[in-house]
Amino acid sequence: xxxxxxHATLPQQGGTPHASPQTCVAFSGDxxxxxxxxxxxxxxxxxxxxxxPRWTGQHHRLVNGVRFAPSGDRLASVSADKTCQVWDTxxxxxxxxxxRQPDDLNCVSWLSDDALVTVSQDGTxxxxxxxxGMLRDTVLSHADHCMFVDASADAxxxxxxxxxxRIWDLQGACLAELGQAGHAEMCRWSPxxxxxxxxCDDGHVHLLERDGELLGKIGPYETAVKSVAWSPDxxxxxxxxxxxxxxxxxxxxxxxxxxxxxxxxxxxxxxxAPDGRHxxxxxxxxxxxxxxxxxxxxxxxxxxxxxxxxxxxTTTCGVNHVSSHRDxxxxxxxxxxxxxxxxTPRRLPGGDGSLVNTxxxxxxxxxxxxxxxxxxxxxxxxxxxxxxxxRRLHPxxxVAWSPDxxxxxxxxxxxxxxxxxxxxGALVPETAYYGHDGAVKDVSWVDDQRLLAVSTDRxxxxxxxxxxxxxxxxxxxxxINSGSVTRIGSREVLATASRDRTVRIxxxxxxxxxxVLVGHxxxxxxxxxxxxxxxxxxxxxxxxxxxxxxxxxxxxxLAGSRRLEAHANAISSVTWAGSDPVTAGWxxxxxxxxxxxxxxxxxVVFG
Numbered sequence: 001x002x003x004x005x006x007h008a009t010l011p012q013q014g015g016t017p018h019a020s021p022q023t024c025v026a027f028s029g030d031x032x033x034x035x036x037x038x039x040x041x042x043x044x045x046x047x048x049x050x051x052x053p054r055w056t057g058q059h060h061r062l063v064n065g066v067r068f069a070p071s072g073d074r075l076a077s078v079s080a081d082k083t084c085q086v087w088d089t090x091x092x093x094x095x096x097x098x099x100r101q102p103d104d105l106n107c108v109s110w111l112s113d114d115a116l117v118t119v120s121q122d123g124t125x126x127x128x129x130x131x132x133g134m135l136r137d138t139v140l141s142h143a144d145h146c147m148f149v150d151a152s153a154d155a156x157x158x159x160x161x162x163x164x165x166r167i168w169d170l171q172g173a174c175l176a177e178l179g180q181a182g183h184a185e186m187c188r189w190s191p192x193x194x195x196x197x198x199x200c201d202d203g204h205v206h207l208l209e210r211d212g213e214l215l216g217k218i219g220p221y222e223t224a225v226k227s228v229a230w231s232p233d234x235x236x237x238x239x240x241x242x243x244x245x246x247x248x249x250x251x252x253x254x255x256x257x258x259x260x261x262x263x264x265x266x267x268x269x270x271x272x273a274p275d276g277r278h279x280x281x282x283x284x285x286x287x288x289x290x291x292x293x294x295x296x297x298x299x300x301x302x303x304x305x306x307x308x309x310x311x312x313x314t315t316t317c318g319v320n321h322v323s324s325h326r327d328x329x330x331x332x333x334x335x336x337x338x339x340x341x342x343x344t345p346r347r348l349p350g351g352d353g354s355l356v357n358t359x360x361x362x363x364x365x366x367x368x369x370x371x372x373x374x375x376x377x378x379x380x381x382x383x384x385x386x387x388x389x390x391r392r393l394h395p396x397x398x399v400a401w402s403p404d405x406x407x408x409x410x411x412x413x414x415x416x417x418x419x420x421x422x423x424x425g426a427l428v429p430e431t432a433y434y435g436h437d438g439a440v441k442d443v444s445w446v447d448d449q450r451l452l453a454v455s456t457d458r459x460x461x462x463x464x465x466x467x468x469x470x471x472x473x474x475x476x477x478x479x480i481n482s483g484s485v486t487r488i489g490s491r492e493v494l495a496t497a498s499r500d501r502t503v504r505i506x507x508x509x510x511x512x513x514x515x516v517l518v519g520h521x522x523x524x525x526x527x528x529x530x531x532x533x534x535x536x537x538x539x540x541x542x543x544x545x546x547x548x549x550x551x552x553x554x555x556x557x558l559a560g561s562r563r564l565e566a567h568a569n570a571i572s573s574v575t576w577a578g579s580d581p582v583t584a585g586w587x588x589x590x591x592x593x594x595x596x597x598x599x600x601x602x603x604v605v606f607g
Contacts, residue, residue: 016286016287016316017036017042017044017046017053017056017286017287018036018038018040018042018044018286018287018316019038019040019042019286019316019317019318019569019586019587019588020038020039020040020062020316020318020334020569020586021038021039021266021282021283021284021285021316021318021334021355022036022037022038022266022268022269022282022283022288023037023038023039023062023063023064023268023269023282024036024037024063024064024065024066024268024269024282025037025066025269025270025271025280025281025282025288026066026067026068026269026271026280027048027068027271027272027273027274027280028048028068028072028075028089028274029068029070029071029072029274030071030072030274031048031273031274031275032047032048032049032072032089033045033046033047033048033054033068033072033075033089034046034048034271034273034280034288035066035068035075035077036066036280036282036287036288037059037062037063037064037065037066037077037079038062038063039062039063039318039569039570039586040062040569040586041058041059041060041061041062041063041079041081041569042056042057042058042059042063043056043057043058043059043063043066043075043077043085043087044056044057045057045075045087045089045092048273051290054092055091055092056092057077057085057087057092057094059077059079059080059081059083059085060079060081060083061079061080061081061104061522061543061570062079062080062543062570063077063078063079063080064078064079064080064104064105064106064107065077065078065105065106065107065108066078066108067108067109067110067116068089068110069110069113069116070110070112070113071113072089073088073089073090073113074086074087074088074089074095074113075087075089076108076110076116077108078105078106078107078108078118079104079105080104080105080522080543082099082101082102082103082104082105082120083097083098083099083105084096084097084098084099084105084108084116084118084128085097085098086098086116086130095130096130096133098118098128098133100126100135101118101120101122101124101126102120102122103120103121103122104120104121105118105119105120105121106119106120106121106145106146106147106148107119107146107147107148107149108149109149109150109151109156110151111127111151111156111170113130114129114130114131115127115128115129115130115136116128116130117138117140117149117151117156118149119140119146119147119148119149119158119160120145120146121145121146122145122146123141123142123143123144123145123146123160123162124139124140124141124142124146125139125140125141125146125149125156125158125168126138126139126140127172137172138171138172139172140156140158140166140168140172142158142160142161142162142164142166143160143162143164144160144161144162145160145161146158146159146160147159147160147161147184147185147186148184148185148186148187150187150188150189150196151189152189152193153193154169154170154193155167155168155169155170155175155189155193155210156168156169156170157187157189157196158187159184159185159186159187159198161183163179163183163184164177164178164179165177165178165179165184165187165196165198165208166178167196167210175210176210176211176212177212178196178198178208178212179212183200183201184198184199184200184201184206185199185200185201185224185225185226185227186198186199186226186227186228187199188228188229188230189230190230190234191230191232191233191234192234194209194210195207195208195209195215195234196208196209196210197228197230197237198228199225199226199227199228199239200225201224201225202220203219203220203221203222203223203224203225204217204218204219204220204221204225205217205218205219205225205228205237205239205249207251216251216254217254218237218239218249218251218254219239221239221241221243222243222393222394223241223242223243223393223394223395223413223414224241224242224394224413224414225239225240225241226240226241226242226267226268226269227239227240227267227268227269227270228240228270229270229271229272229279230272231248231272231276231293231297232272232274232275232276233276234251235250235251235252235297235299236248236249236250236251236257236297237249237251238270238272238279239270240265240267240268240269240270240281241267242373242394242395242413243261243374243375243393244261244262244263244264244265244266244354244373244374245259245260245261245265245267246259246260246265246267246270246279246281246289246291247259247260248279248293248297250298250299250300252299253299253300255299255300255301256301256305257297257298257299257301257305257306258293258294258297258305258306258307258308259305259306259307259308260281260289260291260307260308260310261307261308261309261310262289262309262310262311262353263336263352263353263354263372263373263374264283264284264285264289264310264311264336264353264354264355265281265283265284265289265310266281266282266283266284266355266373267281267282268282269281269282270282272293276293277292277293278290278291278292278293279291279293284316284334284336284354284355284373285315285316286315286316289310291308294306311353315334315335315336316334316335316588317333317334317335317587317588317607318333318334318355318569318572318585318586318587318588319331319332319333319334319572319573319584319585319586319588319589319590319606319607320332320333320334320355320356320357320358320572320573320584320586321356321357321358321359321398321572321573321584322359322573322574322575322582322584322590323359323360323361323368323575324361324575324576324577324582325361325362325363327577328340328361328382329341329342329575329577329582329590329592329605329606330359330360330361330368331359331584331590331606332355332356332357332358332359332370332371333355333356333588334355334356335355336351336352336353336354336355336356336372337351337356338350338351338356338359338368338370338380339606340382341590341605341606342605342606345606348368348380348382348384349380349384349386350370350378350380350384350386351370351372351376351378352372352374352376353374354372354373354374354376355372355373356370356371356372357371357372357373357395357396357397357398358370358371358396358397358398358399359371359399360399360400360401360408361401362401362405363401363403363404363405364405365405366381366382367379367380367381367382367387368380368381368382369399369401369408370399371396371397371398371399371410372395372396373395373396374395375391375392375393375394375395375396375412376389376390376391376392376396377389377390377391377392377396377399377410377427378390379427387425388425388426388427390410390420390427392410392412393414394412394413394414394416395412395413396410396411396412396413397411397412397413397439397440397441397442398410398411398440398441398442398443399411400443400444400445400451401422401445402445402448402465403445403447403448404448405422406421406422406448407419407420407421407422407430407448407465408420408422408427409443409445409451410443411440411441411442411443411453412439412440413439414439415434415436415437415438415439415440415455415457416432416433416434416440417432417433417434417436417440417443417451417453417463418431418432418433419431419432419433419451419465419467430465431465431466431467432467433453433463433467433469435461435463435469436453436455436457436459436461437455437457438455438456438457438458438479439455439456440453440454440455441454441455441456441479441480441481441482442454442480442481442482442483444483444484444485446462446485446492446508448465449464449465450462450463450464450465450470451463451464451465452483452484452485452494453483454480454481454482454483454496455479455480456479456480457479458474458476458477458478458479458480458498459472459473459474459480460472460473460480460483460494460496460506461473462494462508471508471511473494473496473504473506473511475504475513476496476498476500476502476504477498477500478498478499478500478523479498479499480496480497480498480499481497481498481499481523481524481525481526482496482497482524482525482526482527482528483495483496483497483527484527484528484529484538485508485529486529486536488536488552488554488555488556489554489555489556491507491508491509491556492507492508492509493505493506493507493508493514493529493536493552493556494506494507494508495527495529495538496527497524497525497526497527497540497542498523498524499523499524500523501518501520501521501522501523501524501542502516502517502518502520502524503516503517503524503527503538503540503550504516504517505517505538505556507556514556514557515557515558517538517540517550517558517561519548519561519563520540520542520543520544520546520548521542521544522542522543522544522570523542523543524540524541524542524543525541525542525543525570525571525572525573526540526541526542526571526572526573526574527539527540527541527574528574528575528576529576530576530579530581531579532549532551532579532581532595533579533595535551535552535553535559536551536552536554536556537549537550537551537552537581538550538552539574539575539576539581539583540574541571541572541573541574541583541584541585542570542571543570543571544570545565545567545568545569545570545571545585546563546564546565546567546571547563547564547565547567547571547574547581547583548561548562548563548564549561549562549564549581549595549600562598562600564581564583564591564593564600564602566583566589566591566602567583567585567587567589567591568585568587568589569585569586569587570585570586571583571584571585572584572585572586577592579595580592580593580594580595581593581595582605584606587607588606588607589604589606589607590604590605590606590607591603591604591605592605
């Protein structure tokens with residue numbers, strides 16, 4: 001692997017720690033530091049006393065985990081760039097780059113100051129000896145992606161997408177399999193190492209003994225439970241969920257005691273300070289949230305649960321989704337805004353402060369619809385006048401107007417696809433489809449009566465507007481991020497983009513697999529059909545910072561491809577403005593490309 005060694009940089013005056021939401025947070029055990037990692041690939045170390053950034057390190061891809069060594073002298077970070085980087089916390093110097101695992105690294109935990117364990121998308125956990133930077137023989141395994149690891153003094157817990165939690169000794173022998181915990185997002189040992197708290201897909205945190213006995217459940221939540229952290233005295237747990245809340249619960253009574261909420265809270269990761277005084281949570285803003293824990297925290301509630309509303313102080317610039325119609329390009333951004341691109345970009349009023357995941361321009365009426373992480377769907381005019389809104393329980397992944405503008409499809413994180421009728425300036429519920437066994441990542445209209453939905457369950461489904469399943473497409477080895485349908489000659493052709501780094505092309509009517517496109521080095525995030533020079537062209541964008549154009553013949557055979565490079569971060573969304581490709585990225589920029597033979601010229605239209 002070609003890995004450039006990067007040392008940390010000192011913070012610039014007036015700069016912001018992150019240019020993207022934070023994916024992971026951690027306190028050091030000695031209470032001197034806390035750290036964050038983000039989608040921007042940055043690792044930021046903060047001084048606990050002042051709360052200010054001390055230095056910033058950099059990975060080549062998003063950071064999935066940060067964790068301090070027991071002494072607090074070193075910080076380990078793991079990334080989708082397949083490396084674990086070990087930093088000197090005082091100086092920011094890069095001490096080690098550990099890079100022998102073949103897939104994304106998802107989490108890291110220290111066994112001692114001289115050894116750590118990393119877990120990966122390839123389903124394995126590996127133990128590293130930091131005295132020489134070499135892998136030990138110890139291998140921890142799951143049947144699917146291994147997502148989280150946590151070490152106590154004498155045992156290691158791992159959880160993955162095979163819906164099993166495994167307990168290992170420090171030599172790699174499996175001591176127990178905790179199957180009744182279900183699919184766990186995170187598992188954390190209690191401070192004394194006797195109880196495991198697992199945030200699970202049934203909306204609860206499960207408290208488990210080492211032999212798998214279920215001691216109790218905390219919850220329920222109506223949205224995904226993503227993170228959990230123990231209080232130092234082991235009497236309480238903090239839970240982060242995708243309802244934009246962080247809550248403290250009593251372990252003994254199961255009562256909720258304190259709740260923080262705010263549209264920018266994104267508690268994919270959560271940690272409790274060793275002195276018990278603060279929690280730290282990831283956010284969709286530029287810095288994490290430090291949440292002060294009440295001094296007198298009991299086990300029962302006297303009166304109402306204490307609720308604290310939070311507002312962001314800094315925002316990030318990432319563009320999450322882009323929609324175009326004629327000469328209008330609309331953007332949904334991390335800063336909670338819907339923007340119209342152009343020589344002078346214009347922000348439309350509306351929203352609730354939560355990041356905008358998706359936008360869709362109405363085909364006729366001069367309207368734009370948007371959906372947020374906190375579950376708000378709203379419609380406004382291109383002049384910014386509010387028209388309609390709907391509040392839902394779960395994060396909105398996609399909104400899409402039908403070609404005739406009479407319906408809107410709304411897809412969410414919990415796997416629901418709803419069709420609303422647009423009637424007299426209001427969204428009227430019409431049809432709900434619950435067929436996917438996972439989050440619906442993208443939905444697009446094939447025509448006024450048919451929709452295409454793709455999901456984390458690795459399937460694409462052709463659905464009628466009244467909710468009937470017409471055809472299912474399978475074959476991807478990972479979740480599907482995006483889908484698009486076009487007509488090439490006499491065929492309707494489907495393209496699906498996946499985290500398995502491929503694009504699959506199917507005949508919509510027969511289900512036949514026509515070809516598999518390989519070229520992106522990382523997850524393919526977005527796909528859109530268009531026409532350039534009179535030929536059908538597929539535009540794709542990926543986590544490898546690149547977009548690609550794929551030309552097809554009139555018989556749907558691949559005729560050629562080329563790469564488009566201009567972004568400094570992953571490409572989040574692609575579309576077409578006439579015959580021009582449009583790419584949007586988490587670097588906060590949108591490019592409109594002019595294609596002339598072998599010449600591809602990007603024009604910045606936002607950022």
